Amino acid sequence: xxxxxxPLSFETRWQRVWAEEGLYAAVDDxxxxxxxxxxxxxxxxxxxxxxxxxxxAFSGGDALARxxxxxxxxxxxxxxxxAFGLPAENAAIKRGTPPAEWTEANIAQxxxxxxxxxxxxxxxxxxxxxxxQFYRWTQWLFLRLFERGLAYRAESPVNWxxxxxxxxxNEQVIAGNCERCGTAVERRELTQWFFKITDYAQRLxxxxxxxxxWPDRVVTMQRNWIGRSDGAEVSFAIExxxxxxxxxxxxxxxxWGATFFVFAVEHPAVRRLAELAGTWDRVQPLVxxxxxxxxxxxxxxDTKEGVAxxxxxxxxxxxxxxxxxxxxxxxxxxxxxxxxxxPAHDQRDFEFARRHGLEVRVVIQPEEGPxxxxxxxxxxxxxxxxxxxxxxxxxxxxxxxxxxVVAWLDAEGRGRAAVHFxxxxxxxxxxxxxxxxxxxxxxxxxxxxxxxxxxxxVELPEDADFSLxxxxxxxxxxxxxxxACPSCGGDAVRDTDTMDTFVDSxxxxxxxxxxxxxxxxxxxEDVDRWMPANQYTGGVEHxxxxxxYCRFFTKVLHDLxxxxxxxxxxxxxxxxxxxYDGGSxxxxxxxxxxxxxxxxxxxxxxxxxxxxxAGPFEDDIDWKLIEPPPDRKPGxxxxxxxxxxxxxxxxxxxxxxxxxxxxxxxxxxxxxTEDMDRFRFNVAISKLMVLTNEIxxxxxxxxxxREAARALTQMLAPL
RNA sequence: GCCGGGAUGGCGGAAUUGGCAGACGCGCGGGUCUCAAAAACCCGUGGGCUUCGGCCCGUGAGGGUUCGAUCCCCUCUCCCGGCACCA
Numbered sequence: 113x114x115x116x117x118x119p120l121s122f123e124t125r126w127q128r129v130w131a132e133e134g135l136y137a138a139v140d141d142x143x144x145x146x147x148x149x150x151x152x153x154x155x156x157x158x159x160x161x162x163x164x165x166x167x168x169a170f171s172g173g174d175a176l177a178r179x180x181x182x183x184x185x186x187x188x189x190x191x192x193x194x195a196f197g198l199p200a201e202n203a204a205i206k207r208g209t210p211p212a213e214w215t216e217a218n219i220a221q222x223x224x225x226x227x228x229x230x231x232x233x234x235x236x237x238x239x240x241x242x243x244x245q246f247y248r249w250t251q252w253l254f255l256r257l258f259e260r261g262l263a264y265r266a267e268s269p270v271n272w273x274x275x276x277x278x279x280x281x282n283e284q285v286i287a288g289n290c291e292r293c294g295t296a297v298e299r300r301e302l303t304q305w306f307f308k309i310t311d312y313a314q315r316l317x318x319x320x321x322x323x324x325x326w327p328d329r330v331v332t333m334q335r336n337w338i339g340r341s342d343g344a345e346v347s348f349a350i351e352x353x354x355x356x357x358x359x360x361x362x363x364x365x366x367x368w369g370a371t372f373f374v375f376a377v378e379h380p381a382v383r384r385l386a387e388l389a390g391t392w393d394r395v396q397p398l399v400x401x402x403x404x405x406x407x408x409x410x411x412x413x414d415t416k417e418g419v420a421x422x423x424x425x426x427x428x429x430x431x432x433x434x435x436x437x438x439x440x441x442x443x444x445x446x447x448x449x450x451x452x453x454x455p456a457h458d459q460r461d462f463e464f465a466r467r468h469g470l471e472v473r474v475v476i477q478p479e480e481g482p483x484x485x486x487x488x489x490x491x492x493x494x495x496x497x498x499x500x501x502x503x504x505x506x507x508x509x510x511x512x513x514x515x516x517v518v519a520w521l522d523a524e525g526r527g528r529a530a531v532h533f534x535x536x537x538x539x540x541x542x543x544x545x546x547x548x549x550x551x552x553x554x555x556x557x558x559x560x561x562x563x564x565x566x567x568x569x570v571e572l573p574e575d576a577d578f579s580l581x582x583x584x585x586x587x588x589x590x591x592x593x594x595x596a597c598p599s600c601g602g603d604a605v606r607d608t609d610t611m612d613t614f615v616d617s618x619x620x621x622x623x624x625x626x627x628x629x630x631x632x633x634x635x636x637e638d639v640d641r642w643m644p645a646n647q648y649t650g651g652v653e654h655x656x657x658x659x660x661y662c663r664f665f666t667k668v669l670h671d672l673x674x675x676x677x678x679x680x681x682x683x684x685x686x687x688x689x690x691x692y693d694g695g696s697x698x699x700x701x702x703x704x705x706x707x708x709x710x711x712x713x714x715x716x717x718x719x720x721x722x723x724x725x726a727g728p729f730e731d732d733i734d735w736k737l738i739e740p741p742p743d744r745k746p747g748x749x750x751x752x753x754x755x756x757x758x759x760x761x762x763x764x765x766x767x768x769x770x771x772x773x774x775x776x777x778x779x780x781x782x783x784x785t786e787d788m789d790r791f792r793f794n795v796a797i798s799k800l801m802v803l804t805n806e807i808x809x810x811x812x813x814x815x816x817x818r819e820a821a822r823a824l825t826q827m828l829a830p831l
Numbered sequence: 832g833c834c835g836g837g838a839u840g841g842c843g844g845a846a847u848u849g850g851c852a853g854a855c856g857c858g859c860g861g862g863u864c865u866c867a868a869a870a871a872c873c874c875g876u877g878g879g880c881u882u883c884g885g886c887c888c889g890u891g892a893g894g895g896u897u898c899g900a901u902c903c904c905c906u907c908u909c910c911c912g913g914c915a916c917c918a
Contacts, residue, residue: 331835341917532917
């Protein structure tokens with residue numbers, strides 16, 4: 113063995129040995145006495161070769177897995193590809209290669225690069241979501257949700273590009289325009305598939321407590337996304353018609369400060385009331401514009417515009433009649449699509465009141481001073497607002513707290529406690545080719561019919577037409593959609609939508625536990641043995657949707673009796689991004705750094721250590737700050753050389769003492785245990801550097817392996 | 832606006848969570864080797880004084896608790912991230 117450290121030959125030689133010995137294969141035998149450890153990395157999207165983001169994320173995931181191997185765990189460290197998705201289809205449109213070909217080529221490249229990068233993957237469990245043997249089970253799971261009423265169809269708007277004549281994903285809409293041709297995007301209503309995730313809103317919120325080791329911000333994002341609001345539904349009567357309109361409020365205690373009432377433009381009562389009051393000619397333009405504008409534009413619209421409807425609402429707590437408006441700032445999709453407006457206690461109502469010259473009235477409790485709550489705001493903008501006490505319409509004071517007000521409303525039959533969530537159902541249909549086809553047949557006599565399990569997978573046709581046009585490639589295909597109804601045998605058509613790729617990634621980790629299983633997506637014993645995963649590692653860009661969907665799927669599978677746990681990932685770690693000179697790397701800036709050439713030059717270990725040592729794993733790495741000058745070596749390379757030299761000298765030295773070295777290894781692992789468990793790789797590496805320096809100084813002083821080991825043992829004793 | 836997280840040398844960052852602040856690395860300065868550079872190795876490196884033994888000041892700002900605070904409490908300033916007409 114050469115005493116010189118040559119990373120390239122050293123690494124490739126050992127990587128070959130690992131592969132030949134199957135060193136990193138997880139052992140499925142339930143009798144294996146070792147503790148099991150499922151080190152799960154978010155599977156990559158095969159957009160090209162590996163980039164710096166992958167290098168950073170997988171350096172961390174791999175370090176953790178290896179550390180667990182060294183502690184003697186039976187580690188499951190699998191890899192796969194999130195292989196369906198839009199970029200493959202865009203590539204197909206651009207250069208005429210089928211999505212499958214583009215995808216397979218990228219996966220093959222990434223697999224080679226992962227190997228060269230020295231990843232400790234169990235390659236035997238590899239999955240690809242675009243593989244029919246994978247999406248067969250995605251479809252199978254869809255059908256289980258369908259059977260339970262958790263998958264349903266409803267009308268929903270999509271982004272439509274009139275020039276390309278195609279549906280656009282939200283990310284293809286740039287500032288209200290089509291990313292491909294720049295045409296203004298329109299809104300169209302289509303019947304689409306949804307998963308009823310709202311049924312699980314409360315459980316998704318409650319079980320956040322089981323996420324024992326998630327970053328605070330991710331937990332907060334999950335909570336905010338679910339967005340539970342506690343309040344009351346209260347009925348206001350329309351004076352002119354006598355009909356009752358229900359509103360939702362989180363502040364029923366401010367009912368006494370309501371000075372007007374607002375409908376969302378899409379509210380079903382708007383047109384009727386406007387025509388009754390003779391104001392439709394003024395209301396109509398507002399309503400029509402809202403219907404036409406794309407989703408993105410609607411959100412970007414700022415104004416506090418609105419029109420008086422010409423009717424009045426009666427406040428149930430004091431019998432007062434207040435004017436009714438229609439305004440886009442009230443959303444049909446949240447609450448009931450109608451609100452009571454309390455400008456003194458709500459910023460948006462306040463701005464609307466200022467614009468339209470409406471009264472601002474502060475509500476205070478009988479015993480409180482006027483400095484409370486919205487009083488300051490009202491006085492700052494419009495002078496002293498009118499201050500009212502919370503008196504009932506008969507003059508008797510009402511209880512102060514929200515809870516007491518709700519109880520009173522309930523007893524009086526004027527309202528009831530209510531909870532609303534911000535979370536909406538999950539729209540899973542895509543009018544696209546490169547995804548798992550939705551396994552439903554539409555039959556003129558039987559309606560929506562599930563494709564029988566034994567006819568799965570519903571495979572994608574290979575000869576689809578990817579050019580832009582009116583319908584999706586599946587809908588346009590001459591023969592694909594025509595089938596016999598599985599129920600009555602008559603002429604029927606397949607559903608031509610495919611599933612959101614988030615569906616594939618909501619269960620892929622379960623497939624890792626039962627590779628190649630034929631009776632179902634996974635075997636319960638396998639999954640219950642490995643799951644919940646001990647650690648999930650990946651980018652914070654998936655903090656909301658991907659993780660929420662995984663949590664939802666897990667709960668559904670639990671309810672189906674298919675898994676024995678309710679949360680898939682109690683521990684989560686997000687790596688930081690790799691940036692350059694303070695900003696993101698991008699083609700337009702021309703500052704993209706590719707990891708593979710660096711690995712070819714310096715070696716995989718140097719690359720991995722450089723990234724892990726750069727700072728805390730969660731923090732961004734600015735490559736500009738750590739990249740070596742063009743004519744120099746990276747800092748960790750010389751450390752690796754010293755480690756190599758020390759080990760070589762100690763192992764070949766005249767008084768070699770294997771036991772002391774073994775003890776040293778154990779001590780080293782123990783020394784960094786806590787740091788490794790907490791993903792503090794930079795600290796762990798620092799400690800190991802100190803140890804190495806210590807070894808060197810003993811060896812340089814003429815000490816042999818025995819002395820070096822003794823010195824190290826002494827040094828590590830307090831740890 | 833609401834929510835979450837931060838602030839330590841020229842830089843990335845340590846400090847076993849209340850016990851010698853600045854570990855380790857980068858960078859920089861000096862040296863050995865070399866015709867020269869790179870590599871490698873050695874010494875130095877928070878600031879200010881210094882009689883060269885040390886002394887004083889220092890973790891965004893101000894206050895508090897404590898024998899003792901980068902760490903705990905209060906107030907403020909600035910930075911980063913998420914959500915955003917969600918009633």
